[in-house]
Amino acid sequence: MSIERLRTAVGHVVLMLGVLVSLFPFYWMVVMASNTTPDIFTYPPKLWIGSHLFENMGKVLDNIDFFGSMLLTLIASLGVTVLVLFFDSLAAFAFAKYEFPGRNVLFSILLATFMIPAQLSLVPQFVTLAEFGWIGSLKALIIPGAANAFGIFWMRQYAKGAIPDELISAAKVDGAGFFRQYLTVGLPVLRPGLAFLGIFTFINVWNDYLWPLIVMTDPNRLTLQVALDQLNGIYGTDYSMVMAGALMSVVPLIGVFLIGARSFIADLAAGAMKF
Amino acid sequence: MAVTTKPVTAVTAASHASEKPPNKYRQALPQYLAVSPFFILFAVFGAFPVLFSIWISFHSWDGIGQMKWVGLEQYHYLLTDATFWKTIGNTLIIWVLSTVPMLLLALVIANALHNATRLRTFYRIAYFIPNVTSVVAITLVFGSIFSNNFGLLNAFLQSIGVGQVAWLTSPWGIKIAIATIVTWRWVGYNAIIYLAGLQAISADVYEAAKVDGASPRQTFWRITVPMMRPVILFTAVTSTIGGLQIFTESRVLFGDTSSIGGPGDAGLTIVSYLYQSAFIKNQFGYGAAIGWALFILIVLFSIINWRLIGGNDDERLTRRAARRVERKIAAQNAKREAADVH
Numbered sequence: 001m002s003i004e005r006l007r008t009a010v011g012h013v014v015l016m017l018g019v020l021v022s023l024f025p026f027y028w029m030v031v032m033a034s035n036t037t038p039d040i041f042t043y044p045p046k047l048w049i050g051s052h053l054f055e056n057m058g059k060v061l062d063n064i065d066f067f068g069s070m071l072l073t074l075i076a077s078l079g080v081t082v083l084v085l086f087f088d089s090l091a092a093f094a095f096a097k098y099e100f101p102g103r104n105v106l107f108s109i110l111l112a113t114f115m116i117p118a119q120l121s122l123v124p125q126f127v128t129l130a131e132f133g134w135i136g137s138l139k140a141l142i143i144p145g146a147a148n149a150f151g152i153f154w155m156r157q158y159a160k161g162a163i164p165d166e167l168i169s170a171a172k173v174d175g176a177g178f179f180r181q182y183l184t185v186g187l188p189v190l191r192p193g194l195a196f197l198g199i200f201t202f203i204n205v206w207n208d209y210l211w212p213l214i215v216m217t218d219p220n221r222l223t224l225q226v227a228l229d230q231l232n233g234i235y236g237t238d239y240s241m242v243m244a245g246a247l248m249s250v251v252p253l254i255g256v257f258l259i260g261a262r263s264f265i266a267d268l269a270a271g272a273m274k275f
Numbered sequence: 276m277a278v279t280t281k282p283v284t285a286v287t288a289a290s291h292a293s294e295k296p297p298n299k300y301r302q303a304l305p306q307y308l309a310v311s312p313f314f315i316l317f318a319v320f321g322a323f324p325v326l327f328s329i330w331i332s333f334h335s336w337d338g339i340g341q342m343k344w345v346g347l348e349q350y351h352y353l354l355t356d357a358t359f360w361k362t363i364g365n366t367l368i369i370w371v372l373s374t375v376p377m378l379l380l381a382l383v384i385a386n387a388l389h390n391a392t393r394l395r396t397f398y399r400i401a402y403f404i405p406n407v408t409s410v411v412a413i414t415l416v417f418g419s420i421f422s423n424n425f426g427l428l429n430a431f432l433q434s435i436g437v438g439q440v441a442w443l444t445s446p447w448g449i450k451i452a453i454a455t456i457v458t459w460r461w462v463g464y465n466a467i468i469y470l471a472g473l474q475a476i477s478a479d480v481y482e483a484a485k486v487d488g489a490s491p492r493q494t495f496w497r498i499t500v501p502m503m504r505p506v507i508l509f510t511a512v513t514s515t516i517g518g519l520q521i522f523t524e525s526r527v528l529f530g531d532t533s534s535i536g537g538p539g540d541a542g543l544t545i546v547s548y549l550y551q552s553a554f555i556k557n558q559f560g561y562g563a564a565i566g567w568a569l570f571i572l573i574v575l576f577s578i579i580n581w582r583l584i585g586g587n588d589d590e591r592l593t594r595r596a597a598r599r600v601e602r603k604i605a606a607q608n609a610k611r612e613a614a615d616v617h
Contacts, residue, residue: 011387012394018384019401022463025416026404028427032419041425044434087312094310100303106310113317117573119520119546120566121324123553124331127338128324144320147313178305207409209523210546214554225411232415233530239419246412257407261400268464269471272509 029250032243033057040239056244063235065220066248069227076141076212076223077205084201085194087147092155093186094178097168107156113149119210126214140215141223145205151197154271158193159186196267199260206253224249332563338553342560349564359565361540362548363572365450369544370518372454373461378510380462385469399470402463414456414527418443421452443528446541453524453542461517465510472506473499508584515576519569522546545569 032040035050060066094100095107125144126135134140163186171181187194212223222230231245257264300307332349334342353359388398405413420427421442429439442448476499484494500507525542526535535551536543543551545565553562 008390008392011390015384015387015391015394015398018380018387018462019398021459022401022405025413025420025459026408028420029412029416032416040419043425043430045425045427045430091310091313094306098303098306100306101299103306106314110313113321115574115577116321116325117516117520117570119522119549120570121321121328122549122566123559123562124324124327125320126554127327127331127559128320130338144316147316149313149317152310152313178309182309203407207407207411209409209411209526210550214550225409228409228411228415229527229530232527242415243419246415250408250412253407253409254404257404258400261403262396265399265403265467269467272468273471273475273506 026250029243029247032240033247035240037238037240052240053244056240057248059238059241060231060245060248063241064227064231064245066224066227066245068220069222069224070249070252072138072221073206073224076138077202079138079142080145080205081198081201083142083146084148084151085198088151088197089155089159089187089190089194090182091147091152092159093163093182093190095152096156096159097163097165097186098178110149110152114153122210122214129215135215136218136221141205141212151201154197155190155193157271159190162193163189192263193267195260196264196271199257199264200268202256203253328563328566331560332567334560336559337557338559339557345560349560350567352561353564353568358540358543359548359568362536362543362545365536365540365542366519366521366544369450369454369457369521369542370515372450373457374511374514374518376454377458377462377514378465378507380458381465381469381510384462384466385473388466388470389473399467402466404463405460406464408460410456410460410523411527413460414524417452417456417459418528421448421455444538446539449525449528449537449542452528453521456524457518457521461514465514468506468510469503472503476502504584508580511580511584512577515580516573519573519576520546522550526550545572 030053031047031049033056034053035046036052039046039050095103129135129140129144132139134143167185167189168181171185176184207225208223209225209229213226213229216222216226219230228242228245228249232242235241331342333344333346335345335348336342384402388395388402391398419425423429423439423441423443426442428442433439440448442452480498480502481494484498489497521544525537525544525547529535529537529542534540534543535547535555546569549562549565549569552558552565
């Protein structure tokens with residue numbers, strides 16, 4: 001028994017060490033954001049949280065349009081998330097629960113699109129969007145990502161198991177058309193799946209860097225990630241200010257994640273097991 | 276959906292007889308509409324650009340002026356371009372330096388998580404947080420930790436007498452720094468997936484192994500690893516695809532220097548080179564050609580992964596192992612029943 005107990009204790013020590021490594025960069029971000037730059041550049045370095053956090057945050061707001069960028073990022077993330085949830089769940093509902101000619105072919109095509117790396121079409125996508133006149137506008141951030149294969153595949157797996165056929169036939173007997181069946185039968189049952197896909201999509205759009213770097217060419221309309229990178233590029237010598245900016249950009253997202261973290265992690269793992 | 280209402284009344288039967296059979300495509304119109312947004316968006320922003328990129332790659336083009344047909348010239352140049360080969364080397368080295376420790380650590384953590392009964396939710400969230408954190412912000416933090424003169428890591432190394440390492444200016448230092456960031460972000464994600472895989476293996480199997488007197492090491496290699504094969508394949512494929520597309524880490528680390536790949540281009544990845552060629556140097560044709568090279572590499576490595584970890588032969592082996600275990604359980608249950616009788 002004591003060997004069992006020792007093993008458990010060792011397991012916890014290993015896990016706690018891992019947690020320390022996992023969380024240390026966040027602590028260090030706060031340390032740097034709350035000290036002055038000269039303090040950071042001393043040897044031995046300051047290892048504790050300082051008292052200059054608000055001063056550094058103020059400097060971030062003076063140097064870049066932080067809240068403007070945050071609002072832009074928020075609109076893009078929410079826009080993509082809402083559209084993805086609607087389009088993906090609607091398509092998944094049709095794929096999972098209805099027979100129609102060409103269904104399997106269409107679904108195979110959808111799966112095949114997984115194989116195409118996003119960077120392959122980076123150049124022509126940019127050219128296409130330039131042709132549309134969308135470069136620099138929110139449309140470039142929102143529309144191309146408004147429906148995706150991953151979400152449809154994931155929601156379809158979810159819908160297959162979660163929506164009983166009987167409910168759909170009952171709705172049909174009541175004279176409900178397809179769209180009404182989706183609204184009254186599909187959506188309520190799919191809600192937990194939507195929560196996962198929603199958080200997943202929101203986080204990905206919020207954190208995306210390469211695409212907004214290319215399409216948001218107006219320096220007054222940058223997403224948070226690109227603005228943060230610019231803050232570093234222009235004022236990189238003011239470490240503590242840059243770190244304050246990094247901290248401000250990270251906190252809201254971690255907040256969003258923590259709200260749904262528990263079921264989000266479980267859903268993600270379950271999804272990976274289905275591949 | 277094979278749901279039909281059973282009692283066919285005389286009225287509906289009559290109406291069926293009088294009309295032509297309903298067009299099955301027409302009937303499925305709502306379903307086609309439901310799946311159409313994805314296919315329309317894919318046609319415009321996915322399929323068309325892919326085809327268009329072949330066309331672009333046969334041209335010399337700055338994105339604004341006239342396109343000039345050059346045939347296979349871009350690809351020919353690609354194959355002889357030392358910088359391109361260097362970016363493949365850089366990407367592969369960073370990929371190995373990050374993926375190997377990442378998946379091994381993930382397996383260790385998943386195993387520990389599997390055995391832990393307390394604090395499970397806390398651990399999972401703590402391990403997953405790096406993955407939802409923005410790469411830009413966290414690269415800035417790691418950039419300061421790895422900083423040559425005032426970095427935390429060098430301060431630590433100096434205090435224990437090792438001395439300073441030129442992390443962000445030496446070829447290996449740069450790659451290790453980038454690989455560390457990637458590893459840090461993805462260990463927890465992979466651990467969570469391995470954990471789900473471990474939890475899917477039934478306790479009976481382990482019980483049977485224990486009764487047979489299998490050592491922990493035997494249990495791990497003969498049972499855990501074969502049963503986890505599909506999950507390991509999933510993580511290997513996703514981290515290969517992700518690893519070949521590394522960009523943000525090196526771009527943010529060296530964004531304000533003259534070369535986006537860092538000193539000596541030691542951190543220049545394939546995607547960095549694509550970005551640099553197309554969007555900094557305005558060589559759209561060459562950028563498109565690099566995109567195709569990347570695609571071929573991804574397909575190639577996915578096949579290698581499949582062969583090494585998945586594949587038909589291996590699947591058969593796994594199934595055989597599973598059958599062996601099943602037989603053992605059956606034998607054991609029989610034994611247990613026999614014991615119960617006595």
